[in-house]
Amino acid sequence: MSGREYEFPPAALFEPIAICPYRERSVRVDGCLGDWSESEILPALGELAGGEQYATLRSAWNEHGLFLAVEVEKQEPIVTNRQTPSAGDAIELFIDTRGARSGHRATQFCYHLVILPTGPGSGGQEPVIWREPIRRSLQRSPEPDFDAIRVAAGLGDDCYAMELAFEPDSLHGYEPAEGLRIGFAAVIHDIQRGRQYWGTAPDFPYERDPSTWSLLEHGPPDP
Amino acid sequence: MLEQLLEAVAGESGFDLDTPFEELADEHQRLVLYGTGDRELRVNDRLIARFRGLVPSIEETSRLSSRFRKRVGRILRDLPCPTCNGGRVNAEAAAARFRGRTIVELCSEPLSETAAFFSSVELSEREHDLTGEILEEITRRLRLLDEVGLGYLTLNRSAPSLSGGESQRVRLAGQIGSGLTGVLYVLDEPTVGVHPSDNERMLQALKDLRDLGNTALVVEHDEQTLREADHLIDLGPGSGPDGGEVIASGTPNQVMRRKTSQTGQFLAGELQVPVPAERRPVSGPPRNGDPQEGWLSIIGARHHNLRNIDAHFPLGVLTCVTGPSGSGKTSLVNEILYPELAYHLHGAQDVGGPHRRILGLEQVDGVINIDQNPIGQTPRSSPVTYTGLFDLVRELYSMLPEAMVRGYGPERFSFNKKGGRCEACEGMGRRLVEMHFLPDVWVECEECGGRRYNAETCDIEYRGRSIADVLEMTAGEALEHFDRFPRIRHILQTMVDVGLGYLPLGQPAPMLSGGEAQRVKLARELAKPARGHTVYLLDEPTTGLHCADVLKLLEVLQRLVEAGNTVIVIEHNLDVMKVADWIIDLGPGGGDGGGEIVATGPPEDIAASERSTTGPFLRAALERSRREQPQWQAVSRPPARSDHRAALEALAEDTQRPWERDGRAWHLGPETPTGEPRQWEAGALETFIELAASALGLEDADWADRQYVRLYRDGEGDWVARARTDRQWDVRLQIRAPKGIFEQSRLEQALKLPTWDEIDDLPRYGKRPRVRINTRSRDYDLITVWGFFEHEICSQAFRQMVERALQPEPVAVVAE
CATH class of the missing domain: 1.20.1580.10 (ABC transporter ATPase  like domain)
Known part of the structure; x- marks a missing residue:
């Protein structure tokens, strides 16, 4: 689906808060999206940023952590670039575990994570994740506990998928609870189709300003 | 998504999205403009949102990113604040009056009037004790501003909206007012943008500075300033590498006697811009606002201080728009004429300032505004x-x-x-x-x-x-x-x-000055093929030009006119005015004292006009100048590409490019064309070419290209096999095979090429198969193999694939 290009960014008109639904059973992080339900697809906020919409995001939470999935339509070979992730196929996540949205400078609760669907992992087939520093931060957040973050990628004929699970305390300050709001934005890089944004917009200084990220609210457990 | 969000806003607030903004209730208009504050709206069961409103989101976005600031700037207009009506002060301060006038009123009238008001104030003894010194200071400073020719400005005019010349003169007035002595003042062309009538006052201000015991060092081209200087230093003789020497130094009279000094010769009248003996004929201007052939007319212009005037510009001649600073020249030409022409002729977005209509557009093909804005923002542009x-x-x-x-x-x-x-x-x-x-x-x-x-x-x-x-x-x-x-x-x-x-x-x-940027733009336009029937607009193109260069510039402008174009120049320079075919003189003063067409016609008519402020200066300039009939040539056409090409090819006679000289060595060499070391094995390419050539019954391939090695069926037509060799990490091998004889999964199984991820020690990643069949073409299936190792291409399966794909029956192919 192709998005419209706007003269003034509609993303600036709204402060969206997407509901991250509760799920009883944790997601099996294996790169296969079979255990996700339709209701866990995040609203298509990327349309507010314009540009081509080729990726779908899913999210859910429970006491065991936060689960995210990104499904990217892709027919061409995946090309990744560790030095300059944006020059290849990559996903960038921006997470503020306290979701304040009030300050323009990152705090110790803000993270910028980069994930490559394939990379130099074992035999070059495993996804890679690392943390990038956030410029002009007030305080640098502690190193994420990568043992408590699980990542998997799955490759299909016309798409690839990434799954992530963040256990409690894997990111500083992250304690899943009903009603918790975290700052969240994602940028998907595709070497052929350019960038797709979720929860932020091009030209916003999202790499350094957490007030330009949207919010993800942990929804209530099903009655 | 946007629709859903907007519907949520409208639905929760109780208005309809199809209702025009003007027809919305006040509370709803306010909501659209200022948002819902902290109130959260439920858009659907997966999304909540706060609506910021237009004003806060524009403010916030402008602060976030300079790119948006620029983009949003196009759709925003400055309007007076509704609370203070643009007066900037609160109600209590705005209520205080001095002799019946508020501070807001005094700041919004031309400062020459404000100066007159304060000069006429008579104070009682008590009032004098209280305010005497303040009033004296106010009067003195206003007088200084008026003396440097800024009487038309209002005191509340914002500093960024002043032109370079205006700001310089404001600073100059401030310096004179400071009463300092023993200071060296350096001024760069203070007369830029100053009408000859204001020049004398400007010069007087400089002399006042001198008389206070200061030194004024002025870089200047203006003739009147040169004549009145106490000492002249003339640098030259030419410009750039031909300059850099002091040619003459002394009083104006001494410099005039120096034959080697070009400036001296201009001052002495030996060198001068001659007045054409015969100007281009212009038929009388249209009457009663009717359209007339050969004229472009703006009817009822009332932008800024323009007083509902009808301005008629003759086509196919050089027209000069003159008048004191602030008389409305820029409003007329740059803010009505140019945007309107650009809007109608080129579909530009902006429209001109208020006017009733514009006539004669059908006689013009294009408009080019050669302004003084920079030609680029980065050092990469030059x-x-x-x-x-x-x-x-x-x-x-x-x-x-x-x-x-x-x-x-x-x-x-x-x-x-x-x-x-x-x-x-x-x-x-x-x-x-x-x-x-x-x-x-x-x-x-x-x-x-x-x-x-x-x-x-x-x-x-x-x-x-x-x-x-x-x-x-x-x-x-x-x-x-x-x-x-x-x-x-x-x-x-x-x-x-x-x-x-x-x-x-x-x-x-x-690092280019405004005048230089303008002349670079002019050079670019001149170098393009002449189109004729184009209107060229220039705002003070002589800024920063020496008299000798003015002469050259005028010749260029005349050449444009000779090629059938119309040139309209806003100018204070008398040399330009006196050679124009037509002059539109605005005035009689600046600000509220201007906005009328005082005189229009050939320069001689303006010189004879009693109302025109420009007239007396122009009359003197015409009297001083000799008349001769110059032979202007139409702007020359750019030379033919073929001539240029022939000259280039003569350079390269008998020189072959490396792929033409030895294509095999070029394509199999150790480096890619961008100088990176080639990583794939040369044997992979050699084997592929051998296999394909043998299948096609050819002796060899066509190696004489920079990027590709190609093979043609029977050695001609469109290629049927090729290899792209300019990439560092793979050689891309392609074959156009008959439709339907290969199937993706079977070919993958047969060739058994590991994916990039499966090859250890290569910094190239990917899980995709390295052989792909593209079936989009009607005429053939395109097989692409990302090759790396020779042994992969030497395999039996690969050989069979190539032979089958290039079997003798010709495949109908179309050009790429």
């Missing part, structure tokens, strides 16, 4: 790139034998692309060094010494000069250097013609 000259120069360098031998294309000589530029500074010639606690500084790149290119690129020389040297050449030097190449010569000649002979070709755009 006159040589802006005029299109660099493309030609790079092409020339790529045709030099040494460049051909090395396989350098035009892109090798670009400082914006990898390959030929210095990578340490990325072609900038300078590097930014971040300093803690201090502003960042730019230092010359140590790697290339500021030359922007790497050493290999600089090895290529034409007549002893490398591409880096070309950027340092002035336009005049380059004209001589490249005189064999007609299209390069044509552009350089126009640059020299507009008085830019001294300008280094690679001078970064941000």
